[in-house]
Amino acid sequence: MPGSITGTIVDPTGATVAGARVRISHRDQSAEQEALSGDDGQYSLPNVTPGPFQLTITLVGFTTQASSGILRSGENYTVPQIAMPLATAVTEVRVVPSRVEVAEDQIKAQEKQRVLGVVPNFYVSYDHHAVPLAPKQKFELAWKTTVDPVSFGVTGAIAGIQQAQNDFSGYGQGAQGYGKRFGASYANFLASTYIGGAILPSLLKQDPRYFYKGAGSKRSRVLYAIANSVICKGDNGHWQANYSSILGSLAAGGISNLYYPAKNRDGAELTFENTLIGISESAAVNLLQEFFIRKLTRNIPNYEPVSP
Known part of the structure; x- marks a missing residue:
């Protein structure tokens, strides 16, 4: 829902x-x-799209000023009073964080999100207007996920269950069989995380x-949670088909046939079914994220929920 931004401009003496x-x-x-700005120094910007914004204030004889903030959905945002210094011969250089720097701060906050303070919950953004990630940051998030101790623990548990049920019987039993199952399970995790969460999102800009x-x-x-199983945000901020996740799942399934025992390899039909x-x-999982997991996740940045 659009909002509005208002504020007041004054000179160094405080006059409007x-x-x-x-x-x-x-x-x-x-x-x-x-x-x-009017005679009273006030200005108003109606029907502004929610999200991060930057104001640039210019007037002949005065030094250009800038101010930034985040407008929430339907909010009437009042910018703190802005004083316009008189122009001088000195050039003013204003340093504004780049989009990459802002994204880096955001994913560092996400990398602290853990369910019950233990299980990683890195691939969820509670800021609906988070800036897109650079390719390097997508790989950084994938790496952080795959080397997390909890990921190794979950992989070990999966391998143990597979061994108890004699899944992938071609691996055999004993320590050697468990080791092979662990390696295959972790390889599946690596392939799906990197292909679907870093490589394809970087190439397809998702x-x-x-x-x-x-x-x-x-x-x-x-409906939003279910739809997000097949759609995602593009780096351009628009919703689009989630080719990265779907093709990543197909690719990871195909790669697994390279290291599964010959008699346990899936055909193409089963890969599509999976x-x-x-x-x-x-x-x-999206439904759980939307209604339950947030309540159990610690270290969530203080963002206001916003309807897309």
Whole structure:
């Protein structure tokens, strides 16, 4: 839901400044808006798209000023009073964090998210307006996930269950059989995480994260969670088919046939069936994320839920 931004421009003495041009821009490069300050120094920007923004204030004879913030859905945001210094011969250099730097801060916060303080919950963004990740950051998130001690523990448990049920019987039993099952299970985890969460998202410019909705009716949140099993946010901020996850699942299934015992290898038909099962599992996990896991996750940044 669009919001509005208001504020006041003054000179170094505190007197109001009329005619200052206030321009708003967004990190996603959406359409810019402009407004002029009135005789009382006040300006107003209506119907502003929610999310991070930056204001640039210019007026002949004064030094250009900038101010940034985050507009929430439906919010009437009041910018702190901005003082316009008189222009001098000295060039002012203003350092504004790049999009990559902002994303780096955001994923560092995500890498602290753990269910019950233990299980990694890195691939969920509770900031619906989080900036897109650079390719390097997508690989960083995949690496952080695959080397987490909990990931090794879960892999070990899966291998133990497989051995108890004599799954992949071609591996045999005993320590050697367990080691082979552990290696195969971890290889599956590596392939799916890197291909579906880093390589393809980088090539296709898609975001591998689930963006928590947290607002709206239960029905809308259920539909949102289910839909996100087959769609994702692109790096351009638009929703699109989640080719990265779907093709990543198919690729990981095909690769697994390289190291599974010959008699336990899946055919192409079963690989496609497993991909469909994976989509269903993704929808189930998204539902848990939307309604339960957030309550159990620690170290979540303080973001306000926003309807997309």
